[in-house]
Amino acid sequence: MLIKENENLRGRVQQLEISLQQRAEQLSQLESKSEQREWRRGEELRQREDRVRELELELNKERGKEPVVKYVTQTVEVESPATVRQLTKARQRNEVLSERLSSQNERCKQLEEQIRKSDEYSCNLQHKIAAYEREIGKLREELLKEIGHLEERKEEAVKAAASCSAEHFQNLQDQFFTLQKRLTALPPTLRSMKTDYASLRSQVRNFSEFYGAAINEAKKQISAAISEMSEANKDLLEKYRKEVALRRKLHEQLVELKGNIRVLCRVKPVLKEDQHEEGQSVVVTTDPNNESSLTVMNKGKNRSFELDKVFQPHATQEEVFQEIEPLVTSCIDGYHVCIFAYGQTGSGKTYTMEGSVENPGINQRALKHLFSEIEERKDMWSYTVTVSSVEIYNEVLRDLLSKDGEKLDIKINPDGTGQLHVPGLRVIEVRSFQHIKKILATARRNRITFSTQMNQHSSRSHALLCITVQGTDLASGSKTTGKMNLVDLAGSERVWKSGAEGERLKEAQNINRSLLALGDVIQALRGRHTHIPFRNSRLTYLLQDSLGKGSKTVMVVQVSALERNLGETLCSLKFAQRVCKVELGPAARKIESGGGLCD
Ligand SMILES: Nc1ncnc2c1ncn2[C@@H]1O[C@H](COP(=O)(O)OP(=O)(O)OP(=O)(O)O)[C@@H](O)[C@H]1O
Structure with missing residues (x-):
């Protein structure tokens, strides 16, 4: 710090010296100027004095010219006018000269005044120079004092630094000595550590030599045991899978024999848009090794549901259709078939039945399969395929293939067959799969149009696609009539949950009336009642010949895996389990062999 201060002071002294030098230079410049x-002034004065002298000389000369004029004057007075004129001229000239003399005198006075002023000015300058010199002298003295003062402080600082560094040096020396002492003590410890390390290393080497072989042997044994175990596991898993498949097949046969309604369950995958709301934890789990069960976690307890088939959330549209395909074939063979999707709003019913343009659902895949089967059988059978499509909203039936959306009614066919028919319903004969694609698109479009006209009701209406396949055996002439109802039901929410009032309550009650009626029909079928209440709703009335005795029915129950839908999921699964138990009796083929209809 002292050194720094010293440097600062030196800097200041240098600055002062520089400013002193500048002042001295200024002073010398001033001196030379003055x-x-x-x-210059002396010069001017000299010139003027010379001029004054010249003028005085001239004046004296003029004064020295003389009596001639006087004489002439007298002569002129006496003798001639020419002389008088000359005299007047001389007088005039005399006056001019006297004027010039007085002006020269005036000029002389002025010059004398100027000389006096310049003397004063130079005297002032000399005073100023003296004052500057005094100031410089003072500054010089101050500077010398400052320098002396600084020198003193510098010496003091140097002395202090020297004493301090001596102390520091002493400390360092002490530390050095102690370190030296400790260093001399270190080698023996290091030596002992080295010996310890060498002995440990040799121990480790011996250890790996001694026990390496044993460890290798143990490893081999363990890996052999593991591979044996995994082989055994694989065997067991394979056996288990076979067992499950066999059990399923037997179950299916039993279902076929009893005519049970098959219940499939599809768990909707958790989509990105579902993740923004609350209650997004997953409460439904499926078992990849057991395709007929799923577990729901409710209030910390797991509840299992046994169904005919459970699809994993990632199951594809094709995988779902694979389960339905045999029913489509049955329809061509002359059976009455019904496939319906059940579940709460947004659980994926429309996705499963209709699908999207790029990834179609059961409806389109079923019709594609139907036409490819018909193509394969064309040498032995000829078929006529007709379709109709209706929507039931608020217990009102509308034709989805007709633009005007006229209300329709269900009646008993007056032909005496006891069959139902809907007067005014558009029934289209389909010639190819491409044709049916257009028809499906029309139905979808009309459903959207009706929905927009009537307050977005599509998720609160039931949509039915009815396909009739009439076949004629080219050899025997016998005829079959198969029917297939593909139903996308309205959302199965409970009325109280929807919080509906007025029109909405009526609507919700009507949806529920249809679904309740469906439940009652199922209950009655399950209990083998003699009276099945098909007529309690438009839906059950229409499905009468596909849900009744001897029909093949599949229900796809759609569930959401999310916690916020737990209540609805449990309700749907309970309903599905009840449906599982319904026995429609062995399926019956509708075939007409010349004489009449036989089952
Ligand atoms: N398995 C699935 N994979 C991918 N997306 C699905 C799946 N199931 C449903 N979705 C999507 O979830 C949304 C709701 O499905 P969908 O409209 O089929 O439900 P819904 O049960 O028919 O509803 P609503 O009763 O209101 O008609 C749709 O965007 C649909 O594409």
């Missing part, structure tokens, strides 16, 4: 001025 000398020049003085010299």
Whole structure:
């Protein structure tokens, strides 16, 4: 710090010296200027004095010219006018000269005044120079004092630094000595550590030599045991899978024999848009090794549901259709078939039945399969396929293949067959799969149009696609009539949950009336009642010949895996389990062999 201060002071002294030098230079410049001025003034004064002298001389000369004029004057007075004129001229000239003399005198006075002023000015300058010199002298003294002062402080600082560094040096020396002492003590410890390390290393080497072989042997044994175990596991898993498949097949046969309604369950995958709301934890789990069960976690307890088939959330549209395909074939063979999707709003019913343009659902895949089967059988059978499509909303039936959306009614066919028919319903004969694609698109479009006209009701209406396949055996002439109802039901929410009032309540009650009626029909079928209440709703009435005795029915129950839908999921699964138990009796083929209809 002292050194720094010293440096600062030195800097200041240097600055002062520089400013002193500058001042001295300024002073010398001033001095030389004033000398020049003085010299110029002396010069001017000299010139003027010379001029004054010249003028005085001239004046004296003029004065010295003389009596001739006087004489001439007298002569002129006496003798001639020419002389008088000359005299007047001389007088005039005399006056001019006297004027010039007085002006020269005036000029002389002025010059004398100027000389006096310049003397004063130079005197002032000399005073100023003296004052500057005094100031410089003072500054010089101050500077010398400051320098002396600084020198003193510098010496003091140097002394202090020297004493301090001596102390520091002493400390360092002490530390050095102690370190030296400790260093001399270190080698023995290091030596002992080295010996310890060497002995440990040799122990480790011996250890791996001694026990390496044993460890290798143990490893081999363990890996052999593991591979044996995994082989055994694989065997067991394979056996288990076979067992499950066999059990399923037997179950299916039993279902076929009893005519049970098959219940499939599809768990909707958790989509990105579902993740923004609350209650997004997953409460439904499926078992990849057991395709007929799923577990629901409710209030910390797991509840299992046994169904005919459970699809994993990632199951594809094709995988779902694979389960339905045999029913489509049955329809061509002359059976009455019904496939319906059940579940709460947004659980994926429309996705499963209709699908999207790029990834179609059961409806389109079923019709594609139907036409490819018909193509394969064309040498032995000829078929006529007709379709109709209706929507039931608020217990009102509308034709989805007709633009005007006229209300329709269900009646008993007056032909005496006891069959139902809907007067005014558009029934289209389909010639190819491409044709049916257009028809499906029309139905979808009309459903959207009706929905927009009537307050977005599509998720609160039931949509039915009815396909009739009439076949004629080219050899025997016998005829079959198969029917297939593909139903996308309205959302199965409970009325109280929807919080509906007025029109909405009526609507919700009507949806529920249809679904309740469906439940009652199922209950009655399950209990083998003699009276099945098909007529309690438009839906059950229409499905009468596909849900009744001897029909093949599949229900796809759609569930959401999310916690917020737990209540609805449990309700749907309970309903599905009840449906599982319904026995429609062995399926019956509707075939007409010349004489009449036989089952
Ligand atoms: N398995 C699935 N994979 C991918 N997306 C699905 C799946 N199931 C449903 N979705 C999507 O979830 C949304 C709701 O499905 P969908 O409209 O089929 O439900 P819904 O049960 O018919 O509803 P609503 O009763 O209101 O008609 C749709 O965007 C649909 O594409």
